[in-house]
Each structure stands twice: as structure tokens, then as C-alpha cells.
Amino acid sequence: MGISILIARDAHFGFADEICETMYQSALQRGTGIAKRTPEYIRNKMANADAVIALDGDRFAGFCYIESWQHGKFVANSGLIVHPDFRHLGLAKQIKSRVFEYSQEKYPGAKIFGITTGLAVMKINSELGYKPVPFSELTDDPSFWKGCSGCTNFDILQRKDYKMCLCTGMLYDPATDKNKEKYTFNQKVLSRLKSIKQALFLKKEKPKEQPKKAMT
Secondary structure: OOOEEEEOOHHHHHHHHHHHHHHHHHHHHHOOOOOOOOHHHHHHHHHOOOEEEEEEOOEEEEEEEEEEEOOOOEEEEEEEEEOHHHOOOOHHHHHHHHHHHHHHHHOOOOEEEEEEOOHHHHHHHHHHOOEEEOHHHOOOOHHHHHHHHHOOOHHHHHHOOOOOOOOEEEEEOOOOHHHOOOOOOOHHHHHHHHHHHHHHHOOOOOOOOOOOOOOO
16 A cells, blocks of 8 residues: 555645545444544644544545543544545554554653444554553543534433443553553454443333223
8 A cells, every 4th residue: 555644734624524424424334323523623633733644645545533631641542534445454553553653752641542332443452552441440521521422322321420331441551551461352252242232221211101091
């Protein structure tokens, strides 16, 4: 591949609409929830150099952006997307690796985290040193969780008091990375966990039986 992975800048504003549409279509195809982002939001990330973009010449190939919380104590790599024409080529891992490295350069010492329902993303995260954690170990900044409001599963997160959802939380802590063994990704275990969550959270409540009227 002759694809370049660059720090996104103002010069890449023209790709914002295509990035958002690609994110939306991908979520529809997977049948999973995704927090919606507007072109204005994406352009703001580019303007602040808080994103990476993959380009094949002048063609959009992939994207991922950075969000920081609690004065840079926590950093999230979000919105990872690869254009359909460039999938199954290992590009997602390359983008994720670059934004992971860039996050550490721009926010040294920050804990890097993400929440996702995608097993492929979980596998990439585990290879980078992330470990599955409960939501309580992630940022408690309300504005982060507010960002989930555009997700189709937001009602589940609310019902569970922001403690769990269909997503799995994953965290990389640079302070403990050298002293602990890396988490070994197990697709069967995480697939089973995902199925259990779906069965618990997405099951339809049975309609309540109406009280029988007394015979007159």
C-alpha cells in the first residue's frame, strides 16, 4: 500500500463529511451503536492536531481522533474508521498504532482508554498493551459519557448508572505497563461476554399483565 498516515491538519478539512458518512455507514452495517460525530466536530479535531488521517494520494483511507479528559490525565483514541476500499489490509492496526504513539507524545503520562463493541478493535488494543477494565477505572468526566448520547445503546448506559453497557472498557496505564504482564486477547471469551451482555441488556421486557376485571 502507498498509504500515508499523517497528523490531520486544516488542509484535511475537506474530508470531514466523508469521514462522518463512513462512520455512520459502518455502524449500520455492523448493527452496533456508535456515538455520532458531526463534520464540524471532526474539523475541530483536525484544527487542534488531535487526529490522524490515512490517505492514498488524495483519497481518504482511514481516520482516528484523540480526546483528552481531566486536564490530560485520561486520553481516548476514538472514531477509528477505515474506508471500505481499504479494509482487510491491516490499515486499522496501523492507524491505531500511530494514534496510540501520538497520544503518548502529546499527552505524556496519560492513561489511554477506549470503549468498544468491536472484537477486532479489542484485539488491536490488547496488542498495544490495553487491558479490559470496569468503567469505574475510566474517566469520571461527565462530558465523556455525554458523548455517548448519540449512540443507539445510550439508554442501556443510563439504566446501568454509567457502570456498564454493551461496550467493553479497555485501558493502557503507562505507570504500570512495565511491571505487569500484557493482557492476552481471547476472542472466544470476549465473544461470549458480548453475547451475554446482549442477552441481558437487549431483551425485551414482557408486557405486564392487566388485572382481571371482577365479574359482575
